[in-house]
Amino acid sequence: MTSASALPRTLARMTGMLTARPVPARSRAFDLFLAGGLCVTFGFLSLAQAHLEGFLAFGMLAPLVWRRTHPELVFYGVCSVALLQWLAHVQLMPGNVGLMVALYAITVYGDVQQSRVALGIGGLGVLMATSRYWSNSDWKQQITMMVALGALVFGVWALGERRRTRGLYVAQLEERAAQLERDRDRESKLAVSNERTRIAREIHDVVAHGLSIMIVQADGGLYAADQSPEAAKKALATIGDTGRASLTEMRKMLGLLKQDEQRELDPNQPRPQPGVSSLPELIENVRAAGLSVEYEVTGRPRDLPALLGLTAYRIVQEGLTNTLKHAGPGARTSVTLDFGREMLTVVVTDDGRGAGVAPSSDPGHGLVGMRQRASVSGGTVSAGPKAGGGYEVIARLPYNLPGGGQ
Secondary structure, eight states: OHHHHHHHHHHHHHHHHHSOOOOOHHHHHHHHHHHHHHIIIIIHHHHHHOHHHHHHHHHHHGGGGGTTTSHHHHHHHHHHHHHHHHHTTOOOOGGGHHHHHHHHHHHHHSOHHHHHHHHHHHHHHHHHHHHHTSTTSOHHHHHHHHHHHHHHHHHHHHHHHHHHHHHHHHHHHHHHHHHHHHHHHHHHHHHHHHHHHHHHHHHHHHHHHHHHHHHHHHHHHHHHTTTOHHHHHHHHHHHHHHHHHHHHHHHHHHHHSOTTOOOOOOTTSOSSOOOGGGHHHHHHHHHHTTOEEEEEEEEOOOOOOHHHHHHHHHHHHHHHHHHHHHSOTTOEEEEEEEEOSSEEEEEEEEOSSHHHHHHHHOOSHHHHHHHHHHHHTTOEEEEEEOTTSSEEEEEEEESSOTTSOO
């Protein structure tokens, strides 16, 4: 059974030797230049000594063109030519440098087991080369020659082994970096997808709340149409305003969310959604958790669309949550709402150490969520360390929602 299983492995190794490895065009051009240069330099030097030596030299140098694509075949081919040289009693010549290049090539680019075999063949070649001169020199010269040739063979093999190990290490680092990049992109896409799903659930409640108001106003207007026409007109006006605002919000969300995304509803989520009027309660809850928070409203407060108020609320909520997580004990926080002429500016700042901790411990999903929410409302969010220490989040939210809503 052992011999039967060894035969497929042997055939697989032979098939691997015959299969050309993919090599960049620049490397193929370099190998062609290298083999050509060695043939011109050492081949013709050997040919000048004798015709047989010249042919043998070309036989060991020309195959180096394929030293990367077929390193095993090149090494065994060059060794076969060297064996013919030994049998023909041809002395060492400049063309034998092809043996060293082929040994280096099979060690770097060939199979690992084949490189070990190549080292053994190299050692055998040293013994065969020194045995040729055994009768022509004393034992000290023979030992010196054997040690020198052995050191040369082992040094070339060790250099190739180091090059192979370094190449494998670099390849592993590149693969790990590529995998980390893929994981980061996947996590980023997942974070955006999850945030869009949350926005879809929240906008459903916003629109459902608006539709509920419209239905109540319609029923009341229908009841008061005969007895109080003014009340009916007021109800119709409220229905129109609420419908236009809800339609604007829905159009914006449908433009951002995927059409095939599952929109699961959370029946436990409160209605209506929180807005800027809910911020004092949120801040009191954060203060109860131990964070010192200053809350300030500047400008002239005004009624905001439900989506805009929800966005401002969630941004403040996320900013305070990040402060609790990253700012450290004793940090002071301030929340400012500035009602300008054209936009609402939300600023959340702290004087803690969150700027140095948050990037490494948080993959940035909260910041992605804040920017996603702000972009839905046509606004922007900037976040980062502030001068003098601490962290700062600034959101600028226009009052006029994209699409013409108010």
